[in-house]
Amino acid sequence: MFPMPHDAPMPLPTLACAAGGTGGHLFPAEALARELQRRGHRVVIYTERRGAAYTQALAGLDHVVLPARSLEGGLPGKFAAGLTILRATAAARADMRRRDVRLLVGFGGYPSFAPALAAKSRALPLLLHEQGARLSMANRKLLRFADGVATSFPATAGLEGFDATRVVDTGNPVRQAILDARGDYPLLDADAPLRLLVVGGSQSARVFGEVVPPALLQLPETLRHRLQVSLQMKGEGAAGVETALQAGGIQATVRPFFDDMGARLRDAHLVITRAGATTAADLLTVGRPAILVPIPQGGSRDEQRRNAETLAAAGVGWCLPESELTVESLAALLAQALASPSVLPDAARAAATLGRPQAASALADLVQATLDRHA
DSSP: OOOOOOTOOOOOEEEEEEOSSSHHHHHHHHHHHHHHHHTTOOEEEEOHHHTOOOOOHHHTSSSEEOOOSSSSSSHHHHHHHHHHHHHHHHHHHHHHHHHHHHEEEEOGGGGGHHHHHHHHHOOOOOEEEOOBBBBBHHHEEEEEEEEEEESSSSOOOOOOOOOOEEEEOOOOOOHHHTTTTTTOOOSSTTOOEEEEEEESSSSOOOHHHHHHHHHTTTTTTHHHHHHHEEEESSTHHHHHHHHHHHTTTTTEEEEETTHHHHHHHHHHHEOOOOOOOOHHHHHHTTOOOEEEEOOOGGGGGGGGHHHHHHHHHTTSEOOGHHHOHHHHHHHHHHHHHOOOOHHHHHHHHHHHOOOOOOOHHHHHHHHHHHHHHTT
């Protein structure tokens, strides 16, 4: 075996990301992991079984599936969750030791808790990334252990008392398919089609199928005949919805899932969607206006409402709480927005102004700066 030349470059440290099992947590982790890979680092992602189901997002990335359980529930549930966290922490710690991991970035969700504890037990730097306009429950609990926090909004609630010099507004990293969808806002004039994208997401999406189609059918005929609607909807009634919309003069495509979401977002004049943090980042990166219907959570966990209100206040679109989402209210809002030659283009410009297409690079820079401080 030949000795390495004295001037051979040292291998870069192995880095880790930890993310909950939803796309909202996993997709930003994927975006950072791929940016760190491009810079020459080895990267591992710690997640749980739901996150591992995003096989396309994890393709080509080392990942470890850990047991996870929410701390919500009564005393027996909390006890069981505590045991699960202990098992996951031990497994993550052993894996970090084997890979010689040097830093962990946590992206929230309760499955990120155990890897963060494992990292701190090994005296590794811990960065937290917050996707929403308020710290998530997992990130709030981990804040005391954090060496730094990266945020997605200029003002993020829940950081009171944390050293402001260790908070960096990087933006929320997005997938390559979303970056590839960036471009000019589609032509909007009296003769052009009006393309509407409706995405309910995986949580509580049934209301979209119940309210959006009849609201569209209430629009004036001149608007209906210009509409081209892409509606993501699951369930047995999807075919009937598509038929009803087409009978009303609307070009409609109703599918349980769109695998070309980037292209549909690029072509859309308006999006009706939930207000998750990753959805918000996608909208801003591409620069598209939206009617945002936050999932009703209530209390301190009302993250989607905060996201929607923040974007609405910035002129990106409208926050329409689910309690106010009726056929009549949505039809009135759509008629106003679609009939105006300036409302949607102005909102699109506001969205594009807030977009952070370099978020993955900015977060990777923060990772490197943190490594350098702890070298």
